[in-house]
Amino acid sequence: MRMRWPAAAAAAALAVAIPESALAAPFWQTSATSSQAQSISFLFWVVMAIAAVLLVGVLGALLLIVVRFRDRPGAFDPRPVYGNLRLEMVWTGIPIVILIVVFGLMVGEMGKEIDIGPNALDITLVGHQWWWEFRYPDNVVTANELHVPVGRQVRLTLLSADVVHNFWVPSLNGKEQMIPGQTNIWTFTAGSAGTYDGACSEYCGTQHGWMRLTVVADQPAAFDQWLAAQRAPGPAASPAALQIYTANACGGCHTIAGVSNGKVAPDLSHIGSRQTIGAGVITNTPDNMRRWLQSPQDVKPGSYMPDFHFSGDQAQTLATYLESLK
Numbered sequence: 493m494r495m496r497w498p499a500a501a502a503a504a505a506l507a508v509a510i511p512e513s514a515l516a517a518p519f520w521q522t523s524a525t526s527s528q529a530q531s532i533s534f535l536f537w538v539v540m541a542i543a544a545v546l547l548v549g550v551l552g553a554l555l556l557i558v559v560r561f562r563d564r565p566g567a568f569d570p571r572p573v574y575g576n577l578r579l580e581m582v583w584t585g586i587p588i589v590i591l592i593v594v595f596g597l598m599v600g601e602m603g604k605e606i607d608i609g610p611n612a613l614d615i616t617l618v619g620h621q622w623w624w625e626f627r628y629p630d631n632v633v634t635a636n637e638l639h640v641p642v643g644r645q646v647r648l649t650l651l652s653a654d655v656v657h658n659f660w661v662p663s664l665n666g667k668e669q670m671i672p673g674q675t676n677i678w679t680f681t682a683g684s685a686g687t688y689d690g691a692c693s694e695y696c697g698t699q700h701g702w703m704r705l706t707v708v709a710d711q712p713a714a715f716d717q718w719l720a721a722q723r724a725p726g727p728a729a730s731p732a733a734l735q736i737y738t739a740n741a742c743g744g745c746h747t748i749a750g751v752s753n754g755k756v757a758p759d760l761s762h763i764g765s766r767q768t769i770g771a772g773v774i775t776n777t778p779d780n781m782r783r784w785l786q787s788p789q790d791v792k793p794g795s796y797m798p799d800f801h802f803s804g805d806q807a808q809t810l811a812t813y814l815e816s817l818k
């Protein structure tokens with residue numbers, strides 16, 4: 493990560509005070525892997541450095557004054573001072589200079605982030621209570637796990653299907669709102685391959701806390717492979733699985749390419765390829781999938797996935813089918 497000297501000094505001072513586990517956390521500012529997140533990180537550390545200098549300076553001066561000028565037996569009252577033009581100019585001037593410097597740095601960093609290149613990959617994101625829909629070119633639709641190519645600018649069109657959500661992946665960029673009836677554009681370029689955690693950062697109802705997302709930044713070739721796999725149809729359902737899926741009208745809410753067309757819940761065409769179930773609430777394993785199908789309200793209370801009271805066998809059959817949709 494690029495870091496200039498005041499930033500580096502503040503980082504060093506803070507690193508002493510903050511436990512390593514916190515620094516490793518994905519929501520901490522040091523995990524920037526895009527130029528956008530690096531800009532935010534740089535400004536964060538500059539302001540932190542200035543604040544650290546002020547804190548030490550003010551507390552140091554206070555301590556010095558308390559000790560040095562404390563009351564002593566037989567001491568006279570000090571001579572009162574009324575106004576000191578030079579002092580007042582200094583303590584007015586310092587904040588003005590600080591604000592001008594921070595403003596200048598901010599405008600400089602913002603200027604880098606505005607251009608959207610002709611090669612940007614367009615992805616439309618729709619916020620739902622409480623999951624994320626991702627629409628890629630050529631009708632590839634997926635949910636909760638956003639794949640992007642490393643080194644290529646991503647142009648996100650942010651929408652909402654219900655209430656205000658807020659898209660936030662700290663390693664990649666700042667926060668941007670998803671507002672019903674409004675279109676917001678957001679960009680980032682992932683600098684290195686990896687998996688980055690994100691979350692909805694604006695309260696949006698019961699399961700706001702479990703409106704997580706995962707961003708997987710792939711090398712371009714791996715990304716193309718992923719996209720081709722998402723575009724290809726999944727394996728056919730067994731008659732038993734299809735019967736359960738149809739009889740319970742799962743397809744009224746969910747899409748599985750070639751099977752159903754529901755639009756209000758996550759697209760399941762390739763659910764088996766994702767890392768989590770329920771927008772990050774549990775990891776995607778066959779066992780967890782069965783658990784989720786049997787008691788969605790225990791796994792994610794308030795979720796709009798109803799409890800269909802599947803028998804163990806039914807849940808198993810359906811889970812096996814869904815997990816096969818890689």
Ligand code: CUA
Nearest residue numbers: 657692694696
């Ligand atoms: Cu969506 Cu909070």
